[in-house]
Amino acid sequence: MNLINKEVTHMRFGKGSVVKHDDSIIEIHFATENKKFVFPDAFGKHLKLHDKTASHSLEKVIQEKEIEREKIEQEKEEEKKLQRKEQQLRLEHAKLMRNHKLHPESQMVFWCDTEEMSRTFTEWKVFTGLIKGGNNKGKPNKPTRIFKNSVCLLTARDSGMPEKDRRIIGVYMVNEDFIGKFCEDGYIPAHSEYRLQLTEQESDKMPFWKYYINEKSPQKITWNTGKYRYFDNVWMAQILLDIVALKSDIQERELTQKFFNHFCKMNQIGKEELPEPNGALMRI
Template sequence: MNLINKEVTHKRFGKGSVVKHNDSFIEIHFATENKKFVFPDAFGEHLKLQDKSAANSLEKIIQKQELEREKAEQEKEEEKDRQRKEQQLRLEYEKLMKNHKLHPASQIVFWCDVEELSKIFTEWKVFTGVIKNGNNKGKPNKPTRIYPNSVCLLTARDSSMPEKDRRILGVYMVNEDFIGKFCEDGYIPAHSEYRLQLTEQESDRMFFWKYYLNEKSPHKMTWNTGKYRYFDNIWMAQMLLDIVSLKSDIQERELAQNFFEYFCRMNQIREEELPEPNGALMRV
């Protein structure tokens, strides 16, 4: 707005007129000298416009700026609060990881429906499903055994095929700061680097039941209920090693090899001590 030549009154300097102003300051000519003031802040306490129309317009500008300042302060406080919560979670995470003992079966395998696979491999996260009964019915499952040493294994089978033909379609390490007991939305996000999607030809050579078995019924290959189940760290290492051998592309093979080495390091597994796969399919 243009305030040049507009008359103003100052509590101390009396009457004057505007000679200059911009978004930051305003200069007023009084009887004996010119004075500069912060604009528009000075009008809130020290200066008053004589022109009522201009004063009303200026009041709207001041109110708008005040709202913007309040919003900025609120956002600043919210950011501080977010950082405090983040720091608290980080401390809890560090404490938990310091005392964390590796579980021998902290890997998780998912039964994936065909329609969800595209989304999983695009967003690189998988949903654990919801609790079916009890007080927490309808809430997402918490993958409590999952830590940064865990892998999400993605499997599927054609509805016309028997369970023994379940294929491995992809794998990923969980995000390096993910802890299942803190998971509220049921989604397990992937590590930014260690993630692999198998080609159709590769999947046709990666049978899930070659590695996995039910200890109580080692000769049976059944997956009756549930979207996921936990399984042995050693079995996961066997799968990753075989995936490395499948990769013909140099870059993908290198990624798979790095993935395998990182997994073994996180799970304290020595490659030279890794046994041959001995899942249910190998016992038929």
């Protein structure tokens, strides 16, 4: 829209004519001087355009600007709402972090198949699986006991081998900001530092059932159903301590020792008071 030379009237400066304008500024020559105004905001407030045809076109521009302004304001308000919601979640998160009480069985062991083993050690996260019945059928399981003091233990057994041959293949602390109660997608991410993948030789020396026992059936070595189990914090400390002993490389041993120390601190476990492993394999 071209407004050059169009006549206008300003409530204070009187009559003038447009000498220049763009999408944001309009310059008008009055009797004694030129003045610049915000375009098109000044029209309807301070300026009146004499040309009726141009005035009609200008009204459309003003309406479009108003619609655009309302859209921007709405987006800002939505952003504020989102920020308030995120702030509330952060406050709840901080409160849980402060008030969290340690559960004696807040570790999680997973049964990994061949496909999961490859993906887990690439992405460093595990999936809790889907709920199979009830009102929440099809939704991911929420690992409600898992907190920043928790470890995910990864286990596997070769096809055709008995359950007693299940071995430990890897282990990681969960991400330090993870709270299972808030987990909606069922994925448990690993800590950026405390994560270990065992070699095949190391894994062969780490039978899972050396540490784990089903308290309801202590003489049985059966997994039954499901992809994961919660298990005892002390058992996890025993496992980490034995992995430290496996490491011959100095750097790997130091990292594993650091992992073990951090775990014991997070779970308030006295390292010098750990009992010897007494899982189902030790009772046969």
